[in-house]
Amino acid sequence: MTQPTTTLLAPPPPVVSGDPGTARVVLSRFLRHRLAVASLIVLLLLAVCCFGAAWIAPYPHNAQNLLSASQPPSGAHWLGTDSLGRDYLSEMFYAGQLSLAIGLGVALLATLVGTAAGAVAGYLGGWPDEVIMRVADLFLIVPPVAVLAVSLQGLGPSPLTIVVVLSSLGWTLIARVVRARVIQLRHQEFVEAARVIGASGPRIVVRHLLPNLTGLIVVNVSLSVATAIILESTVSFLGYGVQPPRSSWGNMLTQAAGLIGTSQAYLLYVPGLAILVTVLAVNFLGDGLRDALDPQGRQ
Amino acid sequence: MGPVTEDSGATAAPLLSVRDLSVSYRTDAGPVAALDRLSFDLHAGETLSIVGESGSGKSAASLALMGLLPRNATASGSVRFRGRELLDLSDRELREVRGRRIAMVFQDALAALNPMMTVGAQLAEAVSVHDPSVSRAALRERAVELLDLVGIPDARTRAGQYPHELSGGMRQRVMIATGIANEPDVLIADEPTTALDVTVQAQVLDVLARVQDRTKSAILLITHDLGVVAGLADRVLVLYCGRKMEEAPVEPLFYEPAHPYTRGLLAALPRIDRSTRRLAQIAGQLPSPNERPPGCPFQNRCPHTDERCAESPPPVPVGEGHTAACVRVHEIASVTP
Numbered sequence: 001m002t003q004p005t006t007t008l009l010a011p012p013p014p015v016v017s018g019d020p021g022t023a024r025v026v027l028s029r030f031l032r033h034r035l036a037v038a039s040l041i042v043l044l045l046l047a048v049c050c051f052g053a054a055w056i057a058p059y060p061h062n063a064q065n066l067l068s069a070s071q072p073p074s075g076a077h078w079l080g081t082d083s084l085g086r087d088y089l090s091e092m093f094y095a096g097q098l099s100l101a102i103g104l105g106v107a108l109l110a111t112l113v114g115t116a117a118g119a120v121a122g123y124l125g126g127w128p129d130e131v132i133m134r135v136a137d138l139f140l141i142v143p144p145v146a147v148l149a150v151s152l153q154g155l156g157p158s159p160l161t162i163v164v165v166l167s168s169l170g171w172t173l174i175a176r177v178v179r180a181r182v183i184q185l186r187h188q189e190f191v192e193a194a195r196v197i198g199a200s201g202p203r204i205v206v207r208h209l210l211p212n213l214t215g216l217i218v219v220n221v222s223l224s225v226a227t228a229i230i231l232e233s234t235v236s237f238l239g240y241g242v243q244p245p246r247s248s249w250g251n252m253l254t255q256a257a258g259l260i261g262t263s264q265a266y267l268l269y270v271p272g273l274a275i276l277v278t279v280l281a282v283n284f285l286g287d288g289l290r291d292a293l294d295p296q297g298r299q
Numbered sequence: 300m301g302p303v304t305e306d307s308g309a310t311a312a313p314l315l316s317v318r319d320l321s322v323s324y325r326t327d328a329g330p331v332a333a334l335d336r337l338s339f340d341l342h343a344g345e346t347l348s349i350v351g352e353s354g355s356g357k358s359a360a361s362l363a364l365m366g367l368l369p370r371n372a373t374a375s376g377s378v379r380f381r382g383r384e385l386l387d388l389s390d391r392e393l394r395e396v397r398g399r400r401i402a403m404v405f406q407d408a409l410a411a412l413n414p415m416m417t418v419g420a421q422l423a424e425a426v427s428v429h430d431p432s433v434s435r436a437a438l439r440e441r442a443v444e445l446l447d448l449v450g451i452p453d454a455r456t457r458a459g460q461y462p463h464e465l466s467g468g469m470r471q472r473v474m475i476a477t478g479i480a481n482e483p484d485v486l487i488a489d490e491p492t493t494a495l496d497v498t499v500q501a502q503v504l505d506v507l508a509r510v511q512d513r514t515k516s517a518i519l520l521i522t523h524d525l526g527v528v529a530g531l532a533d534r535v536l537v538l539y540c541g542r543k544m545e546e547a548p549v550e551p552l553f554y555e556p557a558h559p560y561t562r563g564l565l566a567a568l569p570r571i572d573r574s575t576r577r578l579a580q581i582a583g584q585l586p587s588p589n590e591r592p593p594g595c596p597f598q599n600r601c602p603h604t605d606e607r608c609a610e611s612p613p614p615v616p617v618g619e620g621h622t623a624a625c626v627r628v629h630e631i632a633s634v635t636p
Contacts, residue, residue: 189410196365196405197425197477198398200391207424211415295415295461 036288039281050096057090106228110170118178222286313340319376333359351538406490408470412462419458425480468499540596557623
């Protein structure tokens with residue numbers, strides 16, 4: 001029942017050209033979005049470097065060598081070494097594993113929960129709507145960083161709890177947006193028409209409403225990835241997030257922050273740029289995907 | 300075309316029997332009656348047209364039949380479909396009826412088709428909702444067959460397209476195809492041609508008629524367009540302010556309209572064969588729902604009103620299957636409208 005109908009009539013008869021809705025057309029539309037394609041390549045490269053760090057990184061994780069501590073960039077250490085003599089490029093790749101995983105994890109979990117909550121609230125209205133949205137308000141009115149700090153201290157700062165805590169703050173945003181759009185769509189005739197053919201409530205939400213939210217959801221996933229990476233960096237920077245010896249771009253920033261005013265202040269830019277590039281690329285990718293998935297998009 | 304009797308010979312029992320159907324909406328200004336004790340029968344294979352202005356209760360009637368009234372509306376009375384009371388059914392039971400037994404064609408096909416689903420997928424869904432066991436290949440074939448049936452050329456290609464890629468007329472044909480996907484007993488067509496060009500209107504009406512020949516569905520045609528009525532209907536029911544003013548087979552209605560309101564409506568039709576400078580109109584305005592006079596709702600605008608009109612007029616028989624809700628209908632019969 002939940003299988004996508006767009007594939008129902010695929011593959012198209014071979015005589016037809018320009019038949020939209022198939023994976024081929026979506027792909028060709030996406031490929032036309034240069035910035036999104038470039039972003040995808042950057043992200044893939046980054047992901048390969050980070051998750052393949054064991055093979056790609058020039059030095060192993062946390063390999064300290066106090067004899068070569070605090071060195072400027074050189075042939076042996078492209079980005080130099082930190083005060084413990086760890087190769088900074090390798091450290092950045094290893095740290096990226098957690099940052100990217102947390103970013104993606106939060107985006108998926110928050111979007112899943114938020115979309116479900118928003119769709120149910122918007123479609124049913126009445127008291128379910130009230131309850132869900134008041135709970136969302138509760139999450140909105142608390143200062144996120146303080147809550148993160150306190151709850152991570154209480155629950156222990158494992159990557160999994162970080163994902164759960166960040167998601168519990170992030171779902172409200174998508175829930176609101178999805179609810180608003182569902183309320184708007186609910187009164188459209190095609191929803192009424194779906195009821196007329198005898199479709200049930202869950203079927204209408206899954207088959208008729210959610211596909212119309214694709215653009216919204218895709219954009220939100222990309223925004224959430226970005227927000228999650230930044231929030232993770234913030235809490236890690238504050239010392240409540242990822243704890244050494246685990247490393248993330250956020251706690252790399254923390255360590256490098258102590259170097260401000262020294263000749264090694266440039267170390268701050270390495271995790272900073274990694275965060276910036278990832279966030280930008282994810283956003284561009286989201287834009288490209290949204291356009292590619294819209295059947296009314298330019299052919 | 301007279302009412303077609305089914306092969307089974309079950310001539311007497313109507314397919315759909317509506318008795319004293321009232322619909323009222325709760326509003327901030329108190330309850331508003333959209334439909335007031337409407338009764339009619341719909342027989343297998345016939346086309347009954349419900350005619351009325353905006354606000355006459357046409358849409359409330361069709362929504363009540365489908366069980367799709369908004370939450371602030373209540374329906375009372377009785378709607379029996381093949382002897383089964385529809386107003387008492389749960390939503391789950393109604394879903395069995397909707398789309399399979401009673402289907403609907405909407406006015407604005409662009410709005411009523413899902414913009415994110417291909418035309419073929421929507422047709423397939425209409426079938427698979429009621430029979431999940433149908434294979435994908437069979438659904439695909441059925442979609443193409445249905446598009447073919449409503450006269451869409453190159454149906455196989457069109458099935459893979461999205462609603463915005465089709466013309467208005469084609470979209471309306473797709474709507475009709477969705478409506479007849481399960482060969483329903485009753486097809487409710489709510490202003491099926493209003494959003495279309497005149498030439499396309501004719502084609503779409505033709506499709507409806509041909510489809511009816513094939514599926515033997517009864518059609519409940521809801522419209523404000525008397526031209527559409529003349530072209531397609533077997534019988535006509537004229538609504539005004541939620542009340543049935545006149546019910547008649549199509550020819551008597553056009554040639555011997557009995558109720559002053561119907562006469563006014565017909566006189567207001569622009570005619571190409573009569574040279575009149577001004578278009579005739581019905582004097583006065585439609586009373587707003589909470590200012591309707593007691594008794595006949597048309598009394599304030601009627602040229603024949605007298606003191607008896609303050610009481611609700613019963614339907615008065617004026618001919619074979621022809622009734623008019625007017626106490627003076629026999630007195631004014633000789634007066635030229």
